[in-house]
Amino acid sequence: MNVKTDACILVVNGGSSSIKYAVYRKADLTEYYSGTIVTKATAEVINLIKEKTQQTVISAIVHRLVQGGPEHMQPELVTTKLIDKLKSYIYLAPNHLPGELKLIKAFQSAFKNIPQVACFDTAFHKDIPSWIRHYPLPETYQKMGLMKYGFHGLSYQYILQKLITENPNTKKQKIIIAHLGNGASMAAIKNGISVDTTMGLSPTGGLVMGTRSGDLDPGVTLFLLKTAKLTPTQLDELLNKNSGMKAIAGQSDVRELLKAENDDPKAAEALQVFCYTARKFIGSLAAGLGGLDQLIFTGGIGENSATIRTRICEGLEFMEIELNQTKNKDNSPLISTNASRVKVQVIKTNEALMMARLASNLLMDKKNNKDGNEKI
Numbered sequence: 037m038n039v040k041t042d043a044c045i046l047v048v049n050g051g052s053s054s055i056k057y058a059v060y061r062k063a064d065l066t067e068y069y070s071g072t073i074v075t076k077a078t079a080e081v082i083n084l085i086k087e088k089t090q091q092t093v094i095s096a097i098v099h100r101l102v103q104g105g106p107e108h109m110q111p112e113l114v115t116t117k118l119i120d121k122l123k124s125y126i127y128l129a130p131n132h133l134p135g136e137l138k139l140i141k142a143f144q145s146a147f148k149n150i151p152q153v154a155c156f157d158t159a160f161h162k163d164i165p166s167w168i169r170h171y172p173l174p175e176t177y178q179k180m181g182l183m184k185y186g187f188h189g190l191s192y193q194y195i196l197q198k199l200i201t202e203n204p205n206t207k208k209q210k211i212i213i214a215h216l217g218n219g220a221s222m223a224a225i226k227n228g229i230s231v232d233t234t235m236g237l238s239p240t241g242g243l244v245m246g247t248r249s250g251d252l253d254p255g256v257t258l259f260l261l262k263t264a265k266l267t268p269t270q271l272d273e274l275l276n277k278n279s280g281m282k283a284i285a286g287q288s289d290v291r292e293l294l295k296a297e298n299d300d301p302k303a304a305e306a307l308q309v310f311c312y313t314a315r316k317f318i319g320s321l322a323a324g325l326g327g328l329d330q331l332i333f334t335g336g337i338g339e340n341s342a343t344i345r346t347r348i349c350e351g352l353e354f355m356e357i358e359l360n361q362t363k364n365k366d367n368s369p370l371i372s373t374n375a376s377r378v379k380v381q382v383i384k385t386n387e388a389l390m391m392a393r394l395a396s397n398l399l400m401d402k403k404n405n406k407d408g409n410e411k412i
Contacts, residue, residue, distance in 0.1 A: 043095035044068060045395055046085070046147075047388045050099070050139045055081055058388040059092055065392050068092065078139065082146045097143055097152045098395035100190060100387065101136050102239070103129035104156035106181050111159070111394040113402070114140055114152040122154075128181055129238070131276060153395040160189030163229040171236075186233035188215045188335075192223045194390040195334055195383050200228065209329035212321050214314065214348075215385070216338035218246035218288060222314075224321040232324050234317050240275050244313045246288030249279035281306035290337050290344065311347040318352065328355060328378050334385040342367065349380070 043062040048055065058070035073084055099114070105125035112118055119137060126133045144152060161184075169184045171177075195213050199206040207228040214222045220243045224232040234242030234251075244250040252275075260266045266274065282288040285296075285306035297304040322328040333345055342364045349357050356377035364371040372380035 042093065044089075044092045045392045046089060046092075046094050046097045047391045047395075048085075048097060048099050048139065048143065049388065049391070050136055051075070055085075055139070056388065057085055057088075058392070059089060059094075060389070060392040062095055062396060065389065065396060067389070070388060078142045082142055086146065094147060094150055096395055096399055097147060097150055098391045099136065099140050099143070099152065099154055100157060100391060101154050102132040102157045102187060103185065104154070104158055106183065108154075108156055109159045109162035111153055111155045111398045113398070114144070114154050118154065125181065128185075131272070132239075151399065153398055155190060155391045155394050157187050157189045158185040160193045161186030161223070161230045161233055164231060164233070168232050182237060184233070184236040185238075186221070186223070186230065187235045187239045188219075188221050188223070189230075190387040190390045191215050191334060191385040192225075192230065194386050195332055196225060196228070197390070198383060199330070199332070206330070210322075210325040210327050211330045211332065212318055212325070212328060213332045213334060214318070214338055215335040216243075216314065216333065216344070217335035219248065220245045220310075220314070220335065220337070222317050222321060224325050226325055232321060234321075243317060244309050245280045246290075247277050247280050247282045249275045249283075250313060281310055284309060290341060294341070294343060307344075307347070311344060314348045315351055318348070319355070322355060330379045330381065331357065333380070333382045339382055339384050340367065345371065345382070 045060045045062050045065075047058045047060065049057070054072050054074050056070070056072050059068040060066065061068060069088070071088065073081055075081065101122070103125060105122070105128060107121070108118070119140070122133060122137060140152060140154070164184060164186065171182060171184070173182065192213050192215065196211075199211070211225040212222055213225065214220075219239055221233060221235045221239075222243070223230050236242070240248050240250070242250050257271065260271055260274070261268075280288060281290075281293065285293055285300065285302040287293065290307070290310075293303045293307050297307055318331065333339065337344055345364055346359060346361070349359050357380060358373045358376040359371055359380060360373045367382055369383065370379070370381055372378065
Protein backbone atom coordinates (compact mmCIF):
# COMPACT_ATOMS: atom_id res chain seq x y z
CA MET A 37 0.00 0.00 0.00
CA ASN A 38 1.04 3.59 -0.50
CA VAL A 39 1.17 4.82 3.09
CA LYS A 40 1.97 8.37 1.99
CA THR A 41 -1.51 8.75 0.52
CA ASP A 42 -3.62 6.03 2.17
CA ALA A 43 -5.63 7.02 5.20
CA CYS A 44 -4.47 5.14 8.31
CA ILE A 45 -5.74 4.50 11.81
CA LEU A 46 -3.30 4.91 14.69
CA VAL A 47 -4.02 2.59 17.62
CA VAL A 48 -2.69 3.63 21.03
CA ASN A 49 -2.68 1.31 24.04
CA GLY A 50 -1.19 3.05 27.05
CA GLY A 51 0.06 0.98 29.98
CA SER A 52 1.76 1.81 33.25
CA SER A 53 5.28 1.24 31.93
CA SER A 54 4.94 1.29 28.14
CA ILE A 55 2.76 2.41 25.26
CA LYS A 56 1.96 0.02 22.44
CA TYR A 57 1.01 1.50 19.10
CA ALA A 58 0.05 0.19 15.68
CA VAL A 59 -0.88 1.73 12.34
CA TYR A 60 -3.50 0.16 10.08
CA ARG A 61 -4.60 1.08 6.59
CA LYS A 62 -8.15 2.33 7.01
CA ALA A 63 -9.47 0.79 3.79
CA ASP A 64 -8.77 -2.86 4.65
CA LEU A 65 -7.15 -2.74 8.12
CA THR A 66 -3.87 -4.13 6.85
CA GLU A 67 -1.21 -3.52 9.49
CA TYR A 68 1.50 -1.16 8.34
CA TYR A 69 3.68 -1.36 11.45
CA SER A 70 3.52 -1.59 15.23
CA GLY A 71 5.80 -1.13 18.20
CA THR A 72 6.22 -0.49 21.91
CA ILE A 73 7.73 2.57 23.54
CA VAL A 74 8.84 2.57 27.16
CA THR A 75 6.87 5.29 28.90
CA LYS A 76 8.89 8.47 29.42
CA ALA A 77 7.54 11.98 29.48
CA THR A 78 4.32 12.09 27.46
CA ALA A 79 5.76 14.69 25.09
CA GLU A 80 8.68 12.39 24.27
CA VAL A 81 6.31 9.52 23.51
CA ILE A 82 4.22 11.74 21.24
CA ASN A 83 7.33 12.92 19.39
CA LEU A 84 8.56 9.36 18.90
CA ILE A 85 5.21 8.23 17.51
CA LYS A 86 5.01 11.32 15.29
CA GLU A 87 8.45 10.51 13.95
CA LYS A 88 7.49 6.92 13.22
CA THR A 89 4.19 7.90 11.58
CA GLN A 90 5.44 10.81 9.50
CA GLN A 91 5.21 8.75 6.30
CA THR A 92 1.53 8.00 6.92
CA VAL A 93 -1.70 9.96 6.71
CA ILE A 94 -3.31 9.51 10.12
CA SER A 95 -7.07 9.93 9.71
CA ALA A 96 -8.14 8.64 13.15
CA ILE A 97 -6.62 7.70 16.49
CA VAL A 98 -8.12 5.05 18.75
CA HIS A 99 -7.35 4.62 22.46
CA ARG A 100 -7.92 1.72 24.84
CA LEU A 101 -9.53 2.73 28.11
CA VAL A 102 -9.77 0.18 30.88
CA GLN A 103 -13.04 1.53 32.26
CA GLY A 104 -16.02 3.45 30.89
CA GLY A 105 -18.24 3.33 33.95
CA PRO A 106 -21.81 2.02 33.86
CA GLU A 107 -22.88 4.35 31.03
CA HIS A 108 -20.23 3.78 28.37
CA MET A 109 -20.34 0.30 26.94
CA GLN A 110 -19.63 0.98 23.25
CA PRO A 111 -16.80 2.69 21.34
CA GLU A 112 -17.30 6.47 21.26
CA LEU A 113 -15.81 9.52 19.65
CA VAL A 114 -13.73 11.41 22.18
CA THR A 115 -15.48 14.65 23.10
CA THR A 116 -15.14 17.14 25.93
CA LYS A 117 -18.39 15.77 27.35
CA LEU A 118 -17.05 12.21 27.32
CA ILE A 119 -13.76 13.23 28.95
CA ASP A 120 -15.60 15.11 31.70
CA LYS A 121 -17.83 12.10 32.33
CA LEU A 122 -14.89 9.72 32.48
CA LYS A 123 -13.16 12.00 34.98
CA SER A 124 -16.13 11.45 37.27
CA TYR A 125 -15.43 7.68 37.10
CA ILE A 126 -11.76 7.86 38.04
CA TYR A 127 -12.68 6.42 41.45
CA LEU A 128 -13.62 3.18 39.64
CA ALA A 129 -10.17 2.82 38.05
CA PRO A 130 -7.75 5.13 39.89
CA ASN A 131 -4.70 3.16 38.74
CA HIS A 132 -5.58 3.40 35.06
CA LEU A 133 -8.00 6.14 34.00
CA PRO A 134 -5.94 9.22 35.02
CA GLY A 135 -2.99 8.15 32.87
CA GLU A 136 -5.21 7.11 29.97
CA LEU A 137 -7.09 10.42 29.98
CA LYS A 138 -3.82 12.33 30.17
CA LEU A 139 -2.58 10.42 27.14
CA ILE A 140 -5.73 11.22 25.16
CA LYS A 141 -5.35 14.90 26.01
CA ALA A 142 -1.75 14.84 24.81
CA PHE A 143 -2.70 13.19 21.51
CA GLN A 144 -5.51 15.70 21.01
CA SER A 145 -2.98 18.52 21.32
CA ALA A 146 -0.42 16.83 19.08
CA PHE A 147 -2.82 15.64 16.37
CA LYS A 148 -5.29 18.49 16.09
CA ASN A 149 -8.56 18.04 14.17
CA ILE A 150 -8.07 14.28 13.86
CA PRO A 151 -11.01 12.30 15.28
CA GLN A 152 -10.14 10.19 18.30
CA VAL A 153 -12.06 7.13 19.44
CA ALA A 154 -12.26 5.55 22.88
CA CYS A 155 -12.64 1.77 23.16
CA PHE A 156 -13.56 0.43 26.58
CA ASP A 157 -12.15 -2.84 27.87
CA THR A 158 -15.35 -3.39 29.85
CA ALA A 159 -17.70 -3.19 26.85
CA PHE A 160 -17.54 -6.88 25.90
CA HIS A 161 -19.13 -7.80 29.23
CA LYS A 162 -22.10 -5.41 28.93
CA ASP A 163 -24.61 -8.29 28.55
CA ILE A 164 -23.70 -10.13 31.76
CA PRO A 165 -27.06 -10.84 33.47
CA SER A 166 -27.98 -8.52 36.33
CA TRP A 167 -28.06 -11.36 38.86
CA ILE A 168 -24.41 -12.06 38.04
CA ARG A 169 -23.35 -8.44 37.48
CA HIS A 170 -24.55 -7.11 40.84
CA TYR A 171 -22.98 -7.95 44.17
CA PRO A 172 -25.19 -9.07 47.08
CA LEU A 173 -24.97 -5.65 48.72
CA PRO A 174 -27.59 -2.92 49.26
CA GLU A 175 -28.81 -1.31 46.06
CA THR A 176 -27.55 2.10 47.13
CA TYR A 177 -24.01 0.97 46.24
CA GLN A 178 -25.06 -0.09 42.75
CA LYS A 179 -26.15 3.50 42.17
CA MET A 180 -22.59 4.53 42.97
CA GLY A 181 -21.29 2.31 40.15
CA LEU A 182 -20.48 -0.77 42.21
CA MET A 183 -20.89 -3.81 39.95
CA LYS A 184 -18.96 -6.48 38.07
CA TYR A 185 -17.52 -4.80 34.99
CA GLY A 186 -15.02 -7.37 33.75
CA PHE A 187 -11.91 -6.55 31.73
CA HIS A 188 -9.71 -7.84 28.86
CA GLY A 189 -12.82 -7.29 26.73
CA LEU A 190 -10.98 -6.25 23.57
CA SER A 191 -8.97 -9.46 23.69
CA TYR A 192 -12.08 -11.58 24.23
CA GLN A 193 -13.94 -9.80 21.44
CA TYR A 194 -11.10 -10.44 18.99
CA ILE A 195 -10.92 -14.14 19.90
CA LEU A 196 -14.69 -14.61 19.64
CA GLN A 197 -14.87 -12.86 16.27
CA LYS A 198 -12.08 -15.09 14.97
CA LEU A 199 -13.83 -18.24 16.21
CA ILE A 200 -17.18 -17.26 14.67
CA THR A 201 -15.54 -16.29 11.36
CA GLU A 202 -13.90 -19.71 11.16
CA ASN A 203 -17.02 -21.57 12.30
CA PRO A 204 -20.38 -19.75 12.57
CA ASN A 205 -21.72 -22.56 14.78
CA THR A 206 -19.37 -21.28 17.49
CA LYS A 207 -22.02 -18.67 18.24
CA LYS A 208 -24.20 -21.44 19.67
CA GLN A 209 -21.48 -22.95 21.85
CA LYS A 210 -20.37 -22.70 25.47
CA ILE A 211 -16.85 -21.31 25.57
CA ILE A 212 -14.30 -20.30 28.18
CA ILE A 213 -11.51 -17.98 27.06
CA ALA A 214 -8.52 -17.83 29.41
CA HIS A 215 -6.54 -14.62 28.91
CA LEU A 216 -3.42 -15.44 30.89
CA GLY A 217 -0.66 -12.89 31.33
CA ASN A 218 0.78 -10.91 34.22
CA GLY A 219 -2.83 -9.79 34.52
CA ALA A 220 -5.10 -12.80 34.03
CA SER A 221 -8.81 -13.40 33.66
CA MET A 222 -11.34 -15.74 32.09
CA ALA A 223 -14.65 -15.13 30.35
CA ALA A 224 -17.59 -17.50 30.03
CA ILE A 225 -19.35 -17.09 26.70
CA LYS A 226 -22.73 -18.56 25.78
CA ASN A 227 -24.56 -17.98 22.51
CA GLY A 228 -22.01 -15.40 21.46
CA ILE A 229 -22.14 -13.15 24.55
CA SER A 230 -20.19 -12.86 27.78
CA VAL A 231 -22.31 -14.19 30.65
CA ASP A 232 -19.65 -14.18 33.37
CA THR A 233 -16.02 -13.28 33.92
CA THR A 234 -13.51 -13.64 36.73
CA MET A 235 -12.55 -9.99 37.19
CA GLY A 236 -15.19 -7.80 38.80
CA LEU A 237 -15.25 -4.16 39.88
CA SER A 238 -11.53 -3.93 39.19
CA PRO A 239 -8.79 -5.92 37.43
CA THR A 240 -7.59 -7.07 40.88
CA GLY A 241 -10.19 -9.81 41.33
CA GLY A 242 -10.49 -13.37 40.10
CA LEU A 243 -7.42 -15.48 39.42
CA VAL A 244 -4.18 -15.18 41.36
CA MET A 245 -1.93 -13.15 39.05
CA GLY A 246 1.64 -11.94 38.74
CA THR A 247 1.39 -9.12 41.28
CA ARG A 248 -2.36 -9.03 42.01
CA SER A 249 -4.06 -11.00 44.73
CA GLY A 250 -7.13 -12.17 42.88
CA ASP A 251 -10.25 -12.98 44.92
CA LEU A 252 -9.94 -12.68 48.69
CA ASP A 253 -12.24 -13.33 51.63
CA PRO A 254 -13.64 -9.84 52.46
CA GLY A 255 -12.40 -10.48 55.97
CA VAL A 256 -8.83 -10.34 54.66
CA THR A 257 -9.21 -6.72 53.57
CA LEU A 258 -10.86 -5.87 56.89
CA PHE A 259 -7.95 -7.53 58.69
CA LEU A 260 -5.44 -5.53 56.68
CA LEU A 261 -7.28 -2.28 57.37
CA LYS A 262 -8.11 -2.80 61.03
CA THR A 263 -5.41 -5.09 62.43
CA ALA A 264 -2.45 -4.40 60.14
CA LYS A 265 -3.48 -0.71 60.08
CA LEU A 266 -2.92 -0.28 56.35
CA THR A 267 -4.26 2.89 54.78
CA PRO A 268 -6.48 2.52 51.68
CA THR A 269 -3.53 3.64 49.55
CA GLN A 270 -1.24 1.04 51.12
CA LEU A 271 -3.90 -1.63 50.66
CA ASP A 272 -4.25 -0.72 46.99
CA GLU A 273 -0.46 -0.95 46.56
CA LEU A 274 -0.35 -4.31 48.32
CA LEU A 275 -3.21 -5.96 46.43
CA ASN A 276 -2.18 -4.73 42.98
CA LYS A 277 1.61 -4.54 43.03
CA ASN A 278 2.91 -6.76 45.83
CA SER A 279 0.58 -9.76 45.94
CA GLY A 280 0.00 -12.83 43.76
CA MET A 281 2.97 -14.89 42.64
CA LYS A 282 5.33 -12.04 43.53
CA ALA A 283 4.22 -12.25 47.17
CA ILE A 284 4.79 -16.01 47.23
CA ALA A 285 8.07 -16.27 45.34
CA GLY A 286 9.52 -12.77 45.23
CA GLN A 287 9.04 -12.49 41.48
CA SER A 288 6.12 -12.66 39.04
CA ASP A 289 7.60 -13.64 35.67
CA VAL A 290 6.31 -17.13 34.90
CA ARG A 291 9.28 -17.88 32.65
CA GLU A 292 11.70 -17.18 35.49
CA LEU A 293 9.58 -19.10 37.98
CA LEU A 294 9.60 -22.16 35.70
CA LYS A 295 13.39 -21.98 35.48
CA ALA A 296 13.72 -21.70 39.25
CA GLU A 297 11.08 -24.14 40.49
CA ASN A 298 13.33 -27.23 40.77
CA ASP A 299 15.61 -25.45 43.23
CA ASP A 300 13.19 -22.97 44.76
CA PRO A 301 10.14 -24.35 46.62
CA LYS A 302 8.56 -20.91 46.69
CA ALA A 303 8.75 -20.61 42.90
CA ALA A 304 7.15 -24.04 42.60
CA GLU A 305 4.42 -23.03 45.04
CA ALA A 306 3.66 -19.80 43.17
CA LEU A 307 3.16 -21.73 39.94
CA GLN A 308 1.06 -24.32 41.73
CA VAL A 309 -1.22 -21.62 43.14
CA PHE A 310 -1.56 -19.95 39.73
CA CYS A 311 -2.46 -23.17 37.94
CA TYR A 312 -4.76 -24.37 40.70
CA THR A 313 -6.82 -21.18 40.75
CA ALA A 314 -7.01 -21.18 36.95
CA ARG A 315 -8.21 -24.79 36.96
CA LYS A 316 -10.74 -24.01 39.70
CA PHE A 317 -12.19 -21.09 37.76
CA ILE A 318 -12.52 -23.20 34.60
CA GLY A 319 -14.58 -25.68 36.58
CA SER A 320 -16.64 -22.91 38.16
CA LEU A 321 -17.38 -21.11 34.89
CA ALA A 322 -18.19 -24.41 33.14
CA ALA A 323 -20.68 -25.19 35.89
CA GLY A 324 -22.26 -21.77 35.39
CA LEU A 325 -22.45 -22.38 31.65
CA GLY A 326 -23.97 -25.82 32.17
CA GLY A 327 -21.22 -27.48 30.14
CA LEU A 328 -18.27 -26.62 27.94
CA ASP A 329 -17.58 -26.98 24.22
CA GLN A 330 -14.35 -25.02 23.83
CA LEU A 331 -11.50 -23.84 26.03
CA ILE A 332 -9.26 -21.16 24.52
CA PHE A 333 -5.86 -20.11 25.86
CA THR A 334 -4.60 -16.64 24.95
CA GLY A 335 -2.43 -13.85 26.40
CA GLY A 336 1.33 -14.01 26.90
CA ILE A 337 1.31 -17.05 29.21
CA GLY A 338 -1.68 -18.74 27.59
CA GLU A 339 -0.17 -18.48 24.12
CA ASN A 340 3.41 -19.44 24.95
CA SER A 341 3.63 -21.76 27.95
CA ALA A 342 2.82 -25.38 27.17
CA THR A 343 3.81 -26.34 30.71
CA ILE A 344 1.28 -24.00 32.28
CA ARG A 345 -1.47 -25.15 29.91
CA THR A 346 -0.73 -28.76 30.82
CA ARG A 347 -0.78 -28.09 34.56
CA ILE A 348 -4.04 -26.16 34.33
CA CYS A 349 -5.73 -28.95 32.39
CA GLU A 350 -4.44 -31.72 34.66
CA GLY A 351 -7.38 -32.71 36.82
CA LEU A 352 -9.98 -31.63 34.26
CA GLU A 353 -10.26 -35.12 32.81
CA PHE A 354 -13.68 -35.42 34.44
CA MET A 355 -14.79 -32.70 31.98
CA GLU A 356 -13.38 -34.88 29.16
CA ILE A 357 -10.56 -32.44 28.46
CA GLU A 358 -7.52 -34.22 27.04
CA LEU A 359 -4.45 -32.54 25.58
CA ASN A 360 -2.29 -33.78 22.73
CA GLN A 361 1.08 -33.12 24.39
CA THR A 362 3.01 -33.04 21.12
CA LYS A 363 0.75 -30.36 19.67
CA ASN A 364 0.72 -28.56 23.01
CA LYS A 365 4.52 -28.37 23.15
CA ASP A 366 4.54 -27.06 19.58
CA ASN A 367 2.03 -24.33 20.50
CA SER A 368 -0.24 -25.62 17.75
CA PRO A 369 -3.60 -23.89 17.27
CA LEU A 370 -5.46 -27.08 18.27
CA ILE A 371 -3.94 -28.84 21.28
CA SER A 372 -6.69 -31.27 22.32
CA THR A 373 -6.81 -34.91 21.20
CA ASN A 374 -9.42 -36.29 18.83
CA ALA A 375 -10.99 -38.06 21.81
CA SER A 376 -11.32 -34.87 23.87
CA ARG A 377 -14.98 -33.84 24.09
CA VAL A 378 -13.90 -30.23 24.78
CA LYS A 379 -11.97 -28.58 21.98
CA VAL A 380 -8.87 -26.85 23.40
CA GLN A 381 -7.15 -24.19 21.30
CA VAL A 382 -4.31 -21.68 21.53
CA ILE A 383 -5.11 -18.40 19.76
CA LYS A 384 -2.90 -15.34 19.64
CA THR A 385 -4.94 -12.30 20.58
CA ASN A 386 -4.78 -8.94 18.79
CA GLU A 387 -6.32 -6.11 20.79
CA ALA A 388 -4.89 -3.47 18.45
CA LEU A 389 -6.60 -4.92 15.38
CA MET A 390 -9.85 -5.20 17.35
CA MET A 391 -9.59 -1.53 18.27
CA ALA A 392 -8.92 -0.58 14.64
CA ARG A 393 -12.01 -2.52 13.55
CA LEU A 394 -14.20 -0.89 16.18
CA ALA A 395 -12.94 2.60 15.32
CA SER A 396 -13.38 1.99 11.59
CA ASN A 397 -16.95 0.78 12.10
CA LEU A 398 -17.81 3.73 14.34
CA LEU A 399 -16.40 6.30 11.93
CA MET A 400 -18.18 4.65 9.00
CA ASP A 401 -21.48 4.73 10.89
CA LYS A 402 -20.96 8.39 11.75
CA LYS A 403 -20.15 9.19 8.14
CA ASN A 404 -23.21 7.35 6.85
CA ASN A 405 -25.42 9.22 9.30
CA LYS A 406 -24.10 12.60 8.23
CA ASP A 407 -24.83 14.76 5.24
CA GLY A 408 -23.00 13.68 2.10
CA ASN A 409 -21.08 16.94 2.07
CA GLU A 410 -19.98 16.67 5.68
CA LYS A 411 -16.93 14.59 6.47
CA ILE A 412 -15.71 12.93 9.65
